[in-house]
Amino acid sequence: MTTTPGLPAGIAHPFSPAGRIDPYPAYDWLRAHAPVHRDPMSGMWLVTSHADCVALLKDPAFSAAAGQRERARDDDLPVSMLTTDGADHARLRAPGALLLGPAALASVEDAVAADADAVLDRAARAGTLDDAVEQLGVPLATAVLGRLFGLGEDDWGTLAQLARAVSVNLDPLAPPPVARLGRAAMGELTRFLDAHAEQAPPSPLARLAADPRLTRQEMLGVLGLAVVGGWQPLAESIGNALYWLLPRPDARAALRSADAEGALTAMDELLRLEAPIPFTARVTLREATLPGGTIPAGQRVLAVLAAANRDPAVFTDPAEPVFDRTPNPHLAFGGGPHFCLAARLVRQAGALLLTRLVHRFPDANPGSSTPSWAPTLIPRRITGLSVELGADAGTGRCPVTGAGVGA
Ligand code: HEM
Numbered sequence: 001m002t003t004t005p006g007l008p009a010g011i012a013h014p015f016s017p018a019g020r021i022d023p024y025p026a027y028d029w030l031r032a033h034a035p036v037h038r039d040p041m042s043g044m045w046l047v048t049s050h051a052d053c054v055a056l057l058k059d060p061a062f063s064a065a066a067g068q069r070e071r072a073r074d075d076d077l078p079v080s081m082l083t084t085d086g087a088d089h090a091r092l093r094a095p096g097a098l099l100l101g102p103a104a105l106a107s108v109e110d111a112v113a114a115d116a117d118a119v120l121d122r123a124a125r126a127g128t129l130d131d132a133v134e135q136l137g138v139p140l141a142t143a144v145l146g147r148l149f150g151l152g153e154d155d156w157g158t159l160a161q162l163a164r165a166v167s168v169n170l171d172p173l174a175p176p177p178v179a180r181l182g183r184a185a186m187g188e189l190t191r192f193l194d195a196h197a198e199q200a201p202p203s204p205l206a207r208l209a210a211d212p213r214l215t216r217q218e219m220l221g222v223l224g225l226a227v228v229g230g231w232q233p234l235a236e237s238i239g240n241a242l243y244w245l246l247p248r249p250d251a252r253a254a255l256r257s258a259d260a261e262g263a264l265t266a267m268d269e270l271l272r273l274e275a276p277i278p279f280t281a282r283v284t285l286r287e288a289t290l291p292g293g294t295i296p297a298g299q300r301v302l303a304v305l306a307a308a309n310r311d312p313a314v315f316t317d318p319a320e321p322v323f324d325r326t327p328n329p330h331l332a333f334g335g336g337p338h339f340c341l342a343a344r345l346v347r348q349a350g351a352l353l354l355t356r357l358v359h360r361f362p363d364a365n366p367g368s369s370t371p372s373w374a375p376t377l378i379p380r381r382i383t384g385l386s387v388e389l390g391a392d393a394g395t396g397r398c399p400v401t402g403a404g405v406g407a
Contacts, residue, residue: 027307036293044300048307057336066283078221100341104204108147115143129387137238150203162189163231233276236381241270263351272330276379278306305331363390
């Protein structure tokens with residue numbers, strides 16, 4: 001039986017090899033016994049209850065800027081919303097809405113719906129998917145960013161390649177050689193976006209680039225953050241969702257009969273159960289008191305969103321999917337001033353793809369592979385998830401308008 005400092009015998013530390021695969025026993029124990037806990041193994045404070053995470057994310061004593069700066073390899077990144085606090089952050093966030101706010105979303109909605117259909121058309125031709133993330137999540141995430149950025153489809157391959165390379169910057173425990181490659185790729189991505197922004201066609205990116213409130217470097221910082229923080233989490237959220245959805249015929253049937261709001265509710269529940277970004281870092285600028293305890297100044301702190309999302313004080317049957325759970329105050333998108341700017345976009349894009357998938361392939365089932373959780377810390381992601389799509393019931397698209405199911 002293994003012993004981990006700060007945890008009872010037999011419970012793997014969430015950063016250990018076994019704990020990275022299944023961190024939930026540790027999260028459950030910590031939340032119940034020490035919701036504000038100084039972890040002797042990492043030297044960081046782990047905050048695991050819903051009430052404590054909500055309070056932390058709102059409290060200016062916890063600095064996101066300092067929390068992100070601690071990740072030394074991010075030094076080369078242009079300043080962005082996640083590396084600033086207070087007034088600096090608000091100044092960047094307001095124009096950031098030009099890229100990710102409701103008007104931006106509305107302007108790409110129809111194109112993304114058509115892209116989701118094209119992704120499913122390709123899947124239908126394959127019949128069996130060897131890897132749902134690569135064959136569904138990655139093309140969806142690439143299309144979403146491609147549309148927001150006004151990139152021609154010829155450039156989507158380059159975008160996906162660069163996005164994949166910079167995504168290692170998400171994982172705080174990536175080995176140094178991998179992290180170095182991620183840093184170099186960030187420079188390449190920034191140069192690619194800079195050149196594209198020069199002559200971008202009308203698009204949310206073009207509106208952001210033309211906004212006088214941001215310097216060129218700041219504008220590139222916002223774009224870079226959207227790629228690093230958005231591409232892989234969105235792609236992986238599809239795999240994580242299918243992991244829970246596919247083996248449950250009742251849930252698939254319920255999603256088939258759900259209206260647009262019901263589909264968003266189901267997507268929220270899937271994000272709650274398996275948050276692609278399981279925690280986010282802060283540093284205390286001064287002593288800070290949370291409902292579950294006090295943290296001294298100058299400490300590194302993780303708000304463990306994935307633990308808060310399974311807090312039995314807030315969610316009944318927290319480890320089970322309840323696809324019509326309402327309200328669902330999950331923290332998969334964080335909270336407070338840094339709440340994910342793309343939350344609506346992610347919920348909508350995910351709900352759209354999943355709804356169309358269950359309509360079009362009513363018998364879709366997990367394939368014969370045994371999927372496994374990757375040992376990365378961020379994002380939380382499933383690997384090797386194969387899918388037997390079964391019979392193709394067709395798109396249900398109107399031959400006149402082209403509008404499809406779940407539109
Ligand atoms: C499933 C997919 C996604 C998840 C789970 C997610 C989650 C999060 C979380 C937890 C934060 C807060 C971080 C913190 O407080 O330290 C955040 C912030 C942010 N996210 Fe997302 N995100 C997703 C996709 C996206 C996408 C697709 C984009 C852009 C295209 C995006 C853009 C942003 C931005 C710009 C911020 C920073 C907001 C700020 O600091 O004011 N995210 N996201």
